[in-house]
Amino acid sequence: MKNKFMSGFLSGLAGALFIFTIVLTIYVTQVEGRDSKSPEANVASEQNNGTAKATEVKETSSDEVMQKINKLETLIDKFYMEKVDDSKLADGIYKGLLASLGDPYSCYYTADEYKALMESTGGVYCGIGATVTQNVTTGIITIVKPFLNGPAHAAGILPGDIVYKVNGEEVTGKDLTEVVSKIKGEEGTKAEITIVREGETKPMEFSIPRKTVEVPTxxxxxxxxxxxxxxxxxxxxxxxxxxxxxxxxxxxxxxxxxxxxxxxxxxxxxxxxxxxxxxxxxxxxxxxxxxxxxxxxxxxxxxxxxxxxxxxxxxxxxxxxxxxxxxxxxxxxxxxxxxxxxxxxxxxVQSIIPLSDGTAIKVTxxxxxxxxxxxxxxxxxxxxxxxxxxxxxxxxxxxxxxxxxxxxxxxxxxxxxxxx
Structure with missing residues (x-):
């Protein structure tokens, strides 16, 4: 496993496109081969020696990070008793890197999550038919409105319901787009949603069939x-x-x-x-x-x-x-x-940056x-x-x-x- 997670991330980042967004997409620029007259190049050309030294320190710090990741991978290989899913371990590294920013709007998307994100901008997707919101301070995800006659509405989901679990996994504090991507899926499959509702003493379980939903914008x-x-x-x-x-x-x-x-x-x-x-x-x-x-x-x-x-x-x-x-x-x-x-x-404003392997990151x-x-x-x-x-x-x-x-x-x- 050594080196493959971070090196894969860096090589993917090198092939990225910037898609500037407010919630989703605004416009695209090429990351590789920037024009020397670009604002980024101008900023770089004006940096003094002190800034250059700071860059050297950053590179050294990155080497230390790589060494520690290699060490952790070795320890996991040697001592962890269960079978390791390499892809999930890699995703965990990438998600942790973005989570370390402490910004609730910056995150890493797996290929499936990124695909679901892009589908949602077209106004048609396969899911349960409901809009959700997230409290930035508490991380709590709440149903805003189930679409009339949609699967969520038919199942009895109400405005104000708190989404506690999706497919058995607690979602409070998770990136909202990531959670939504887990709710979405192939038509005919079911999303297992655990709801906390005011006035109810116990969480409520819903098995909601996914259907093609045309968002009534x-x-x-x-x-x-x-x-x-x-x-x-x-x-x-x-x-x-x-x-x-x-x-x-x-x-x-x-x-x-x-x-x-x-x-x-x-x-x-x-x-x-x-x-x-x-x-x-x-x-x-x-x-x-x-x-x-x-x-x-x-x-x-x-x-x-x-x-x-x-x-x-x-x-x-x-x-x-x-x-x-x-x-x-x-x-x-x-x-x-x-x-x-x-x-x-x-x-x-967030930027969605697609990577060459079909994944993406979002940063403010x-x-x-x-x-x-x-x-x-x-x-x-x-x-x-x-x-x-x-x-x-x-x-x-x-x-x-x-x-x-x-x-x-x-x-x-x-x-x-x-x-x-």
């Missing part, structure tokens, strides 16, 4: 008084086009105002949310990112499709990442009224800022109008619109604006 309708309503569950590849069609259709129906509901939306693709904001905003900056080198990347709207009617955007504590980019831009431009409760507070690489220069990490977007959802509704899978007090407040905001 956009739902829309015309409400009373010609007020349009669009619910966005995720920002996937298919969402921007669906959003445009929804807005245009409601316009044709004669809408007088619009409510966009991004409650419980965990985020998604940066390009998607920027495309959607380009449909709503005047000409100007949508969002920008800054990395540790001070490099700034900006996204702009061109005002060709600016939305000029009364607008309200619904958010809550599960509205994260790309959802916060959406709400933050609308708020900064005063293009609409943000209604609900303070959002999740994820204002950082930059912060993002709203058009007015606000970074909302661990702060969130504060609504213009604060309304907490009634307690009795928080466990409901489907909330009737006439009973949804947050939605009704947003509708009232639109009505008041129409009257002006």
């Amino acid at each position: 956009i739902e829309y309708e015309m409400l009373d008084n010609k007020i349009g309503y669009i619910a966005v569950s995720e920002f996937d590849e298919v969402t921007a086009e669906q959003f445009r069609k929804a807005v245009n259709d409601l316009e044709k129906q004669g809408e007088k105002g619009l409510v966009i509901d991004i409650r419980n939306n965990p985020g998604g693709l940066l390009d998607t949310v920027c495309d959607m904001l380009d449909r709503m905003l005047p000409k100007g900056l949508i969002v920008y990112t800054e990395d540790k080198y001070g490099k700034r990347e900006e996204k702009f709207s061109d005002a060709k499709e600016e939305f000029n009617k009364p607008l309200a955007v619904l958010i809550n504590g599960n509205s994260a990442s790309a959802s916060e980019i959406f709400a933050g831009a609308i708020q900064d431009y005063k293009r609409g009224t943000i209604v609900g409760t303070t959002s999740f507070g994820k204002g950082i 690489v930059s912060k993002y800022f709203t058009p007015n220069g606000k970074n909302i990490h661990k702060i969130g977007i504060k609504p213009d109008v604060t309304v907490d959802l009634k307690e009795k509704l928080k466990k409901e899978v489907v909330i009737k619109k006439e009973e949804d007090n947050q939605l009704q407040k947003a509708i009232q905001v639109i009505k008041d604006q129409i009257k002006k």
Whole structure:
């Protein structure tokens, strides 16, 4: 086993592609053979001798790490009584390396986990049909919403259920994407989920069949008084086009105002949310990112499709990442009224780096800022109008619109604006 784990990792890393993400993918650059004029090369050329010495120390430290790994492998070979699965041992080394950063958003993906991650961006996958969220502080994973008529909903999974185990393995504190990849699988197989539910004295066991699930990223309708309503569950590849069609259709129906509901939306693709904001905003900056080198990347709207009617955007504590980019831009431009409760507070960007063996790593690489220069990490977007959802509704899978007090407040905001 000696040397093969770390050497395999390093050789895989050499063939990586950078795919910058907010939650998933933004764009790709080649890691090998960088242009000498790249920002990374410029930074390297400006390093002084002191920095070069620090690099030498780092290389020596890496040698020490390799020696210790070799020693540990020898001891495992000699003394561990059970049969060793080399691939799992290697994965453990890689996962431990990323976990040592102490960043809940940085992690290592096996080939299967990375494949599942990429599949989820397309809006179609094979799983149990539910969205989940994770408390960054406690690591607890919670069901946000089982999709209506999906396998999880049919099995009796409810919003607020805590995911304790997946296939017999405790998952609290594990990377959320890794856990989701374990829930997903081939159609016809079953995911064994152990749930902790408020009011129940013992964990509840569910055996849920996996089915092909098409994520309902956009739902829309015309409400009373010609007020349009669009619910966005995720920002996937298919969402921007669906959003445009929804807005245009409601316009044709004669809408007088619009409510966009991004409650419980965990985020998604940066390009998607920027495309959607380009449909709503005047000409100007949508969002920008800054990395540790001070490099700034900006996204702009061109005002060709600016939305000029009364607008309200619904958010809550599960509205994260790309959802916060959406709400933050609308708020900064005063293009609409943000209604609900303070959002999740994820204002950082991750990079997915695929490796040559089909695995990948995810690392935090930059912060993002709203058009007015606000970074909302661990702060969130504060609504213009604060309304907490009634307690009795928080466990409901489907909330009737006439009973949804947050939605009704947003509708009232639109009505008041129409009257002006």
